[in-house]
Amino acid sequence: MSAVRDLVAVLRDPAVALAFDGARWTRLLSVARAEVLDGTLAHRCADLALPAPIAAMLADIRSASETATRRAVWEAEMARRALAPLGVAVILLKGTTYAAAGLDPAPGRQIGDLDILVPRDRIDAVEAALLGNGWEWVKQDDYDDAYYRRWMHELPPLVHSERDRMIDVHHTILPLTARPTPDAAAMIADAVPIGDGGLMMLSREDMICHAAAHLIADGDLAGGLRNLWDIDRLLRQFASDAPDFWDRLATRADRHDLGPAVARAVRLAHRLYATPLPNDWHKGARSDAVFVRRLLARNGWGQETHGVNRFAFYVRSHLLRMPLRQLLPHLATKWRKRGLGGTG
Amino acid sequence: MRHGLTLKIGPAAFRVGSDWRAPIADLRTLYADYPPAPDGFADFTVRLEAKRPWRRFVRPSVHLGGDYMLPDALPLSLAHGLLAAEMGMNLQMALGWRRHLLIHASAVEKDGRALILTGESGSGKSTLAAMLGERGWRLLGDEFTLLDLDSDSVRGFPRLVSLKNAGIAAVEAVADAARFGPRLEATPKGAIRHLVPRADAIARMDEPAAPALLLYPRYGFDAATRRLAKSENFMRLTQASTNYVALGERGFGTLSRFVESVPALALDYSDGEAGIAEVERLWTEHVG
Numbered sequence: 001m002s003a004v005r006d007l008v009a010v011l012r013d014p015a016v017a018l019a020f021d022g023a024r025w026t027r028l029l030s031v032a033r034a035e036v037l038d039g040t041l042a043h044r045c046a047d048l049a050l051p052a053p054i055a056a057m058l059a060d061i062r063s064a065s066e067t068a069t070r071r072a073v074w075e076a077e078m079a080r081r082a083l084a085p086l087g088v089a090v091i092l093l094k095g096t097t098y099a100a101a102g103l104d105p106a107p108g109r110q111i112g113d114l115d116i117l118v119p120r121d122r123i124d125a126v127e128a129a130l131l132g133n134g135w136e137w138v139k140q141d142d143y144d145d146a147y148y149r150r151w152m153h154e155l156p157p158l159v160h161s162e163r164d165r166m167i168d169v170h171h172t173i174l175p176l177t178a179r180p181t182p183d184a185a186a187m188i189a190d191a192v193p194i195g196d197g198g199l200m201m202l203s204r205e206d207m208i209c210h211a212a213a214h215l216i217a218d219g220d221l222a223g224g225l226r227n228l229w230d231i232d233r234l235l236r237q238f239a240s241d242a243p244d245f246w247d248r249l250a251t252r253a254d255r256h257d258l259g260p261a262v263a264r265a266v267r268l269a270h271r272l273y274a275t276p277l278p279n280d281w282h283k284g285a286r287s288d289a290v291f292v293r294r295l296l297a298r299n300g301w302g303q304e305t306h307g308v309n310r311f312a313f314y315v316r317s318h319l320l321r322m323p324l325r326q327l328l329p330h331l332a333t334k335w336r337k338r339g340l341g342g343t344g
Numbered sequence: 345m346r347h348g349l350t351l352k353i354g355p356a357a358f359r360v361g362s363d364w365r366a367p368i369a370d371l372r373t374l375y376a377d378y379p380p381a382p383d384g385f386a387d388f389t390v391r392l393e394a395k396r397p398w399r400r401f402v403r404p405s406v407h408l409g410g411d412y413m414l415p416d417a418l419p420l421s422l423a424h425g426l427l428a429a430e431m432g433m434n435l436q437m438a439l440g441w442r443r444h445l446l447i448h449a450s451a452v453e454k455d456g457r458a459l460i461l462t463g464e465s466g467s468g469k470s471t472l473a474a475m476l477g478e479r480g481w482r483l484l485g486d487e488f489t490l491l492d493l494d495s496d497s498v499r500g501f502p503r504l505v506s507l508k509n510a511g512i513a514a515v516e517a518v519a520d521a522a523r524f525g526p527r528l529e530a531t532p533k534g535a536i537r538h539l540v541p542r543a544d545a546i547a548r549m550d551e552p553a554a555p556a557l558l559l560y561p562r563y564g565f566d567a568a569t570r571r572l573a574k575s576e577n578f579m580r581l582t583q584a585s586t587n588y589v590a591l592g593e594r595g596f597g598t599l600s601r602f603v604e605s606v607p608a609l610a611l612d613y614s615d616g617e618a619g620i621a622e623v624e625r626l627w628t629e630h631v632g
Contacts, residue, residue: 022385030389033411060442067592
């Protein structure tokens with residue numbers, strides 16, 4: 001079995017890794033690192049009786065991820081403090097949410113930037129407050145800056161000058177140019193507190209909608225195995241807590257224009273991670289196989305494979321984000337800037 | 345990948361893959377006395393890859409990949425493939441290793457106690473460590489010194505010594521010619537030649553040593569020594585460590601104990617022989 005299929009199989013059922021020899025573990029670990037699932041893998045395998053060198057490396061990975069998680073959650077607290085005087089609730093998105101709220105995808109999950117969601121009409125105040133509290137713009141040119149502000153679902157990225165951590169301030173969950181238009185106001189209105197520390201998170205249904213939008217309706221599926229793992233863990237957790245979860249999820253996905261994206265993400269989670277689904281969620285599309293192929297496009301050295309399929313998803317990601325009449329001038333500008341020595 | 349090998353160096357095992365034969369052949373020769381990864385398990389993978397298929401043949405340039413990568417690393421020419429492999433292994437350690445506190449330093453051992461040499465690139469620490477390694481000291485490592493987070497001992501990591509520019513001739517004068525790799529001209533760091541550590545350094549690479557003295561050598565200055573305050577030493581070591589921040593509180597604990605217990609001196613020296621003599625004098629004075 002290929003190393004990337006090994007990764008999926010071990011995440012699903014860690015005990016299968018007991019049969020792997022050292023060389024197979026080497027390939028597994030390379031693929032897991034390339035897919036940024038090494039922390040998750042290390043946690044899933046924490047209780048296995050493995051040879052000492054492998055167990056030691058997995059323990060290292062777990063301790064690294066513990067430190068990284070602590071820093072990420074602290075960064076969320078720093079943002080909360082910076083925005084508290086505005087009376088704007090900080091709604092966490094993605095990885096930081098899972099860690100701060102102790103949700104099931106959290107153990108070992110890598111967390112990159114801090115992603116938060118705030119109401120669009122408060123975005124200027126939020127930006128000013130962050131700039132006043134040590135965050136600064138990552139250097140970019142006027143075109144990129146203007147592009148972000150006019151068309152994107154988030155501010156241009158800001159980085160904290162001392163802690164060197166990036167924050168993405170979203171006002172909705174998909175670019176404004178994308179075809180589906182999720183109801184960001186409803187997401188914000190239905191957000192729920194995380195414990196009593198003053199941070200917020202999306203409702204359970206919205207959390208799945210966002211994860212599915214991010215995976216299926218935005219981007220080129222890079223890091224898709226990780227995002228799909230989040231979806232698998234969240235679905236298992238939420239569905240076992242509330243029997244009517246699936247119906248509420250379907251209703252909510254339709255409201256956000258995300259019915260097909262959510263259905264696709266759910267089916268893919270089932271195909272790869274065996275997420276238990278109700279019968280009416282099984283109805284598959286033949287194109288799911290193309291997505292699976294893209295998600296598994298990596299060899300045992302950790303290198304990307306299936307160039308054509310990969311490139312097709314790259315093109316698709318641009319077409320999803322904006323109509324062709326807007327995409328072509330955008331790419332032309334980017335290309336011209338690259339020619340002039342810009343960073344594209 | 346078409347060509348590959350595994351290597352164990354001290355506590356870490358590597359898998360190196362390449363689209364070309366030559367860098368792997370060089371590694372096989374130079375690392376001939378090192379064990380392969382036990383049971384084939386490597387902690388890290390390094391890839392020397394052609395970014396486009398035709399770049400294997402046309403103006404071949406080595407793109408450095410692996411488990412841990414720098415986003416904007418520049419490719420190297422195929423003639424520098426061995427250097428790329430070494431840089432790749434360094435990078436995995438710098439970004440991925442968590443079992444020890446990593447200090448950018450060379451280290452040698454005598455009677456179970458370790459002398460650690462740290463400083464900027466060009467300070468002469470590699471040359472000094474290589475020369476000491478030819479004079480009865482056991483080489484513990486060139487690029488990285490590994491401090492155990494629990495026992496505070498220094499763990500051997502005797503990779504090839506990377507000699508640069510003037511350091512090459514100085515060590516060529518004292519070490520067996522058969523232990524040198526090819527001379528690499530005009531690399532981003534100037535001329536480089538790798539030296540295989542002596543057989544005992546490789547055979548005893550799993551034997552730790554107790555840290556006894558830390559020196560900050562500086563080549564090309566009038567002879568002078570100066571004792572470093574613990575505060576300055578601590579700050580400079582946080583800068584010289586690649587994983588101090590990532591280790592969090594454990595890194596802080598290990599580094600604090602190290603600075604409390606190991607004397608540290610800045611050592612300016614004008615030429616290799618004088619430097620060696622001064623190092624050995626300081627060792628006698630502070631360690632015995």
